Amino acid sequence: MSEERLFSWHNRVVKRSVIALVALTIVSMLIGFIWLPPVHEDFTLEGLWAGICRAAGVPANWGSDNASQAGTSTSVVLEPAMARAGTNAEIGRGATLALNCTMCHGAQGMSRSDAPNLAGQYPEVVIKQLEDYRSGHRSSPIMEAIVNGLSDRDVRDLAAYYAYLPKARTAPTTYDETLPALIRVGDPLRNIAPCISCHGGVDQKLGAPWLEGMPKRYLVTQLKAFIAGTRHNDPGAQMRNMARAMTDAEIDEVATFYARKASNGEPGRAAP
Amino acid sequence: MFVARRLVLAHFWVAFVAFLGAIFLGEWQMFMRSPLSAWINNPEHYYRSVTAHGTVMAYVLPTLVAMGFGYAISELALKRPLIGLRWAWTGFWLVIVGTAMAAITVALGKASVLYTFYPPMIASPFYYLGVVLVVVGSWIWVALMSINLRAWRKENPGATVPLAMYGNLAGAYLWAWTSVGAAVEVLVLILPASLGLTDTINAGLARVFFSWTLHAIVYFWLMPAYIAFYSIVPRAIGGRLYSDTMGRVAFALFLVFSMPIGIHHLFADPQVGAGFKFVHAAMTAMVSVPTLLTVFTIVASVEIAGRLRGGKGMLGWIKALPWDNPMMLAVTFAFIMLGFGGAGGIINMSYQLNETVHNTQWVTGHFHLIFAGAIVIMYFMIAYDLWPQLMRCGSMPAGLMRTQLWLWFVGMMVLTMPWHWVGILGMPRRMAYYDYSHPELQAQAWTVTASTLGGLLLVISAVLFVYILARARRTHEAPVPYTFSEPIHMPARTPVALNTFAVWVTMMIALTLVNYGWPIVQLASLEQASVPVIPIGGR
Numbered sequence: 001m002s003e004e005r006l007f008s009w010h011n012r013v014v015k016r017s018v019i020a021l022v023a024l025t026i027v028s029m030l031i032g033f034i035w036l037p038p039v040h041e042d043f044t045l046e047g048l049w050a051g052i053c054r055a056a057g058v059p060a061n062w063g064s065d066n067a068s069q070a071g072t073s074t075s076v077v078l079e080p081a082m083a084r085a086g087t088n089a090e091i092g093r094g095a096t097l098a099l100n101c102t103m104c105h106g107a108q109g110m111s112r113s114d115a116p117n118l119a120g121q122y123p124e125v126v127i128k129q130l131e132d133y134r135s136g137h138r139s140s141p142i143m144e145a146i147v148n149g150l151s152d153r154d155v156r157d158l159a160a161y162y163a164y165l166p167k168a169r170t171a172p173t174t175y176d177e178t179l180p181a182l183i184r185v186g187d188p189l190r191n192i193a194p195c196i197s198c199h200g201g202v203d204q205k206l207g208a209p210w211l212e213g214m215p216k217r218y219l220v221t222q223l224k225a226f227i228a229g230t231r232h233n234d235p236g237a238q239m240r241n242m243a244r245a246m247t248d249a250e251i252d253e254v255a256t257f258y259a260r261k262a263s264n265g266e267p268g269r270a271a272p
Numbered sequence: 273m274f275v276a277r278r279l280v281l282a283h284f285w286v287a288f289v290a291f292l293g294a295i296f297l298g299e300w301q302m303f304m305r306s307p308l309s310a311w312i313n314n315p316e317h318y319y320r321s322v323t324a325h326g327t328v329m330a331y332v333l334p335t336l337v338a339m340g341f342g343y344a345i346s347e348l349a350l351k352r353p354l355i356g357l358r359w360a361w362t363g364f365w366l367v368i369v370g371t372a373m374a375a376i377t378v379a380l381g382k383a384s385v386l387y388t389f390y391p392p393m394i395a396s397p398f399y400y401l402g403v404v405l406v407v408v409g410s411w412i413w414v415a416l417m418s419i420n421l422r423a424w425r426k427e428n429p430g431a432t433v434p435l436a437m438y439g440n441l442a443g444a445y446l447w448a449w450t451s452v453g454a455a456v457e458v459l460v461l462i463l464p465a466s467l468g469l470t471d472t473i474n475a476g477l478a479r480v481f482f483s484w485t486l487h488a489i490v491y492f493w494l495m496p497a498y499i500a501f502y503s504i505v506p507r508a509i510g511g512r513l514y515s516d517t518m519g520r521v522a523f524a525l526f527l528v529f530s531m532p533i534g535i536h537h538l539f540a541d542p543q544v545g546a547g548f549k550f551v552h553a554a555m556t557a558m559v560s561v562p563t564l565l566t567v568f569t570i571v572a573s574v575e576i577a578g579r580l581r582g583g584k585g586m587l588g589w590i591k592a593l594p595w596d597n598p599m600m601l602a603v604t605f606a607f608i609m610l611g612f613g614g615a616g617g618i619i620n621m622s623y624q625l626n627e628t629v630h631n632t633q634w635v636t637g638h639f640h641l642i643f644a645g646a647i648v649i650m651y652f653m654i655a656y657d658l659w660p661q662l663m664r665c666g667s668m669p670a671g672l673m674r675t676q677l678w679l680w681f682v683g684m685m686v687l688t689m690p691w692h693w694v695g696i697l698g699m700p701r702r703m704a705y706y707d708y709s710h711p712e713l714q715a716q717a718w719t720v721t722a723s724t725l726g727g728l729l730l731v732i733s734a735v736l737f738v739y740i741l742a743r744a745r746r747t748h749e750a751p752v753p754y755t756f757s758e759p760i761h762m763p764a765r766t767p768v769a770l771n772t773f774a775v776w777v778t779m780m781i782a783l784t785l786v787n788y789g790w791p792i793v794q795l796a797s798l799e800q801a802s803v804p805v806i807p808i809g810g811r
Contacts, residue, residue, distance in 0.1 A: 004768045006775060013769040021528065021779055024558070025551075025786060032550030056790060057545025059798075079471040079804045177313065185311050188703070189710045194315075202316045206806065 074233045076131045078207040082124035086160020094161025097154055100146065109165045114217040116209075120167030125209045126159035129233075138233040168213035180253050182246075190245045193238075195254060216259035223251045273661055273754075274353035276343045279360055281662050283340025284655055286368060287333050288738055294328035295734045297321045299727040302687075306724040307708045307717045315704035319384040322702065324375065326387030329644070331406055332371050334493040337651050338447070339363070339413040341496045342440050344658055346417060348754045349434040349503075350424045356416045363412030370405025373398050382809040386702065388486070389462070391478040394805040397466040400458050407451050414444040432766040435519045436503035436756050442523035443495030445777055446488060449784070450531055453484025465805045472802035476543035477795040483534035484788060491530035491559070493643055497650035498522065501570050501603065504657055506757035508599035511577025516759035518569040520770040522562035527776040529558045532787035536621045540630050543801075548791055549623055555787070556621040563614060567607060574603070576760060598673040602653045605681040609645035613638055616692065631702075634695025637688040644730075645684040649677065652737055660751050665744035676736040683729030690719035690726075 009015055037043060037051040086094065098109075101118070105111050109119030118126065132138035133147045134155075150158075179196075181187070186194035195201075198208040211219070225231035226243035234240060243251070273280075301321050304312045312318050347354050354360065376398070377383045383399035421433065421441055433441075457478050465473045502519040506512055513519070535552035538544050578589030594600050616638040619625045629635060656668050694716050699706070708717040769775050795801060 006768050006772060011767075011769060013767045014775050017769070017775065017779070021783065024555075025783070028551045028554035029547070032554070033547040036550060037546070052547070055545050055547025055550075057543065057548065057794060077804055080468070080807060081471050184313060185315075185705065187707070188705070189707050189713065197315065202314055203808075206804070 072137075072235075073237065074128070074132050074137045074235050075135050076128045076235075078124055078128065078235075080206060082127055082159075083122060083206060086123065086157065086164065090157045090160040091164045092161075093154075094157035094159070094164075097150075097158050098161050101158075104142070109162050110168060111215060111218075114215045114221075116214055116218050117168060118162040119165035121162050121210055122204075122207075123156075123159035123163040124207055126162050127155055128207055130155045130158065132233040138231060167210065180257055182250055182254055183257055187245070192242055192245050195258075198238075211258040214258055216255045219255035219258055220251055223255065273344065273347050275357055276347050276354040276360070277662055279354075279357065279364065280340045280344045280658070282364060283336045283343070284658075284662070284741075286364075286371075287336035287340065288655070288741065290328045290336075290371065291333045292734055292738050294325045294333070295731055297325040298329075299724070299731045301325065302720075302724045302727040305703065305705050306720040308721060308724060311705040316381060316384055318704035319386065319702075320378060320381055323384050323386050324378045327374055327378065327403070328371075330387050330489070330493075331403065332367070333651075334496075334647075335406060335410050336367060337654070338443060338492065338496050339367075339410060341499070341654055341658075342413060342417055342444065344661075345436045345440045345499070346420045348661075349437045349440075349756060350420065352420075352424060352427070354416070355420050355423055359412055360416055363409040363416075366405050366409030366412070370402040370407075370409065372402070373405065374402030377402065380809075385808050388482065390482070391462060391465070391473045391475045392803050392806045394462065394466050394473070394807050396809070397463060400463055400466055404455070404458055407455060410447060410451070414448045417441055417444045433771055434503075434756065435513075435516055435759075436499050438520055438771075439495060439499040439502065439523045441773060442527050442776075443492055443499070445773055446495070446527055446530060446780075447492045449777075449780060450485050450488035450492060453481045453534075454486075457481035457485075471804060473805050474795065474798075474802045476541065476801060477792065479538060479541060480535070480544065480788070480791055480795060483537045484531075484784075485534070486537050487534035487556075488531045490639070490643060491526050494647050495523075495526070496654060497606070497647040498526075498566060500650045500654050500657075501566055501606075503756040504653070505570060505599055505603050506573040506577065507755055508657065509574065509577045509594050509597055509603075511573050511575075511580060511757075512760040513757040514569050514572035514576060514760060517763055517766070517770065518565055520766070522565045522569075524770065524776045525562040525565075526559070527773070528779045528783060529555055529562075531780050532783040533559065533621075535787070535791070536623075536626070539623060539626045543795060544791055548787065551787060553621055553623045555783075557618070560614065560618065563610070567610070570603065570607075573757070573760075574600075596670065596674070598656065598668075598670055598677055599653055601674055601677050602649050605677060606646040606649050609641050609649070609681070609684060613642035613646060617642065629695050631700060632695035633691040633699045633701050636701045637691030637695060640691070641684065641688045645681075645688070649680055649684075652677070652680070655737075655741060658754075659741060659744055661754050663744045664746050664751050666747040666749060668744070669740060672736065672740050676733050676740060679729050679733035679736065683726045683733055686726030687723050687730060688726070690722045694719050 005011060006014065033052050033055040034048065037055045043051070098105075104113055104115035105118045109117060109121075111117050129138060130147050130150065133140065133143045134150070136144070147155075177184075182192060183195040183201075186192045186197070195211075197203055198205040199211050200208075222231060223239075223243045223246065226234070226240045227246075229240065232240060246254075301318060303309050304318060343354055343360060374383070377396050378399065380396075383395035385393045385395045385399070389395060389400070417440060421437060424437075425431075425433075461473055461478045461481070464470045502513060502522075506514075533552045533556040535544055535548055536556050539549055539553075574593065575589050577594070578592045581589075581592045581594070583589030583592030616634070620629065620635065620638060656673060659665060659668055695701075697716060699716065706713055706716075706720070708714055708720075
């Protein structure tokens with residue numbers, strides 16, 4: 001080989017390659033950052049620099065005003081740490097605080113009214129719902145009055161206590177062909193996901209409550225509240241969208257299914 | 273071959289046995305969501321299968337084939353024993369342990385995150401550690417290829433690097449740089465979340481890092497096939513390579529352009545600015561250049577073979593080609609699939625057209641046609657071509673090989689063409705089932721059945737492939753000395769830029785910084801950009 005130097009402006013291959021690459025980069029940047037942005041019909045920014053910033057993906061007013069709380073469905077950010085089991089001290093404190101809840105939710109978290117069972121409920125579910133009542137993202141005259149006096153620590157301790165209690169005598173749903181279709185496979189063309197892909201069975205998503213053994217009337221009321229929009233604390237509107245696509249008969253079917261394993265007082269139920 | 277025979281065999285056998293297992297998973301998935309089967313009751317099983325299929329086919333198979341082929345090229349092209357045999361075995365075992373770790377985690381249902389593992393979905397750390405081990409094992413290969421070339425250069429100062437080895441090193445350097453994106457994503461963002469050290473993850477940044485790897489990795493898969501086009505095909509069909517220089521230019525262009533273009537996978541992602549999306553789209557178009565150069569050069573080389581065999585006239589040489597030669601069939605099939613797949617790819621990379629096919633079955637059809645079609649069919653040929661050297665088994669059964677190749681080609685076309693079609697109609701990808709009883713979907717049901725049948729042909733072809741390899745028995749005759757293609761005119765001197773990699777690697781890194789620097793810095797410095805992780809299989 002000759003004494004041809006590689007990194008040298010006299011090397012023709014290198015020189016041409018570098019010039020071509022730089023030219024290509026500059027031309028495509030000019031098109032992408034300067035020419036194309038103002039061509040969009042919805043382009044409202046003023047000035048070249050604003051257009052370049054937008055094309056570079058810089059948020060126009062990120063952080064200048066805190067995302068307004070008005071339109072949000074919840075202020076709770078679900079984090080895996082919220083799902084950890086409580087310590088004995090937390091559970092004990094929670095048990096004391098929970099005396100205040102027994103009237104509706106039952107002495108051991110198993111409701112004798114149509115209020116939801118809380119025994120064995122996932123801790124992050126209880127935390128989220130209590131926080132939502134506190135911040136007004138979920139409304140109930142009774143619950144709002146009760147949670148007003150609760151501190152952050154009280155909320156965590158209550159969640160730890162209820163998660164500690166044994167669930168109703170129900171095994172989680174597992175797949176078999178006999179499950180109602182909506183619960184097992186949903187209805188893809190109506191954008192209804194299977195219940196068991198979040199509420200246990202296929203997967204148990206963070207923040208999705210344990211539904212087995214819930215009073216039927218509670219489930220029906222909540223689904224209808226999601227449809228009406230009177231309940232709207234599902235952060236991705238996931239439950240509102242599921243419920244809106246469901247017919248009354250389907251709501252009755254899934255509520256019957258989840259309530260099928262008895263709540264307190266019904267025949268055939270062993271003591272927890 | 274000198275010392276690497278068993279090493280190469282080990283790589284190929286593990287690659288192809290894993291491939292055989294994964295292809296059965298693929299066909300099972302196709303069957304489960306076809307009208308031939310009832311809806312799957314637990315979609316989790318479907319996604320578990322998709323994850324295993326994708327992880328084996330996208331990471332394990334091509335990595336092992338590239339490594340094994342690379343070791344073989346190093347000995348056969350440089351004509352000297354491989355340096356670092358013990359390190360090479362270490363790399364091999366790292367890949368094996370990593371694969372086993374990831375596979376077991378997936379099988380347990382702790383990692384159904386698909387092979388793209390997009391956050392905020394987070395799997396068990398064992399899955400990511402497994403993938404990391406596979407990559408680390410392959411980095412050993414990169415280092416060994418570089419060391420072996422350096423040793424050869426020392427012995428042959430000023431000599432032109434054989435084209436096969438030049439392509440091999442281009443693939444190795446490309447892989448070394450491209451795997452950095454996913455490595456950073458896994459080590460810095462995903463593993464802390466997976467180990468429970470953090471509860472949130474910057475999902476947008478993670479996706480940008482993954483796109484760094486995601487597109488260039490397909491060119492890493494493709495390199496062995498292109499090396500085979502240039503350095504095996506012309507020799508195998510009795511022709512000459514039309515241009516040695518063209519091969520080097522193609523490999524150099526792949527090094528420069530395949531890397532900084534991955535944001536075209538994020539056209540629908542709001543966190544990346546439209547300007548960068550356009551620049552990446554424009555540069556993606558540039559990658560078609562080395563492919564078109566290759567198609568031109570190889571067709572010209574094939575024409576030389578036809579004319580050497582007495583073919584006359586404008587098209588008469590086509591008739592004179594050795595059509596009973598499996599390599600002739602394979603390169604033809606590969607180019608047909610590359611043609612359809614490449615045309616589809618140009619649609620995917622166009623910023624506007626992409627909107628019509630984004631995340632539909634079209635995309636699945638596209639990459640199966642290019643990778644599983646054009647590239648994997650050349651992996652078969654690489655194995656067939658090297659087998660007499662590796663097994664000392666004499667010649668391979670041409671009839672069985674032709675049957676296998678035909679099955680693969682027809683199967684792949686029948687599998688992917690319906691996918692393209694329903695993709696245009698809007699069928700989403702990565703769905704465990706479709707409701708064919710719905711009047712709007714019923715008309716598309718037959719296409720899924722057709723794809724299932726195409727998949728069946730592929731399974732038969734894959735079984736036949738492994739059977740052909742397994743039935744080879746050692747004979748007493750010494751193997752015919754292995755040769756690579758001869759160019760029709762060996763250039764008197766190769767420009768130093770096309771005999772080395774420094775310029776192209778520098779351009780690759782510089783272009784990456786230009787195209788990825790700002791999006792990464794900006795996303796990393798945004799406040800409130802992290803979202804809570806979603807652990808998969810946690811409860």
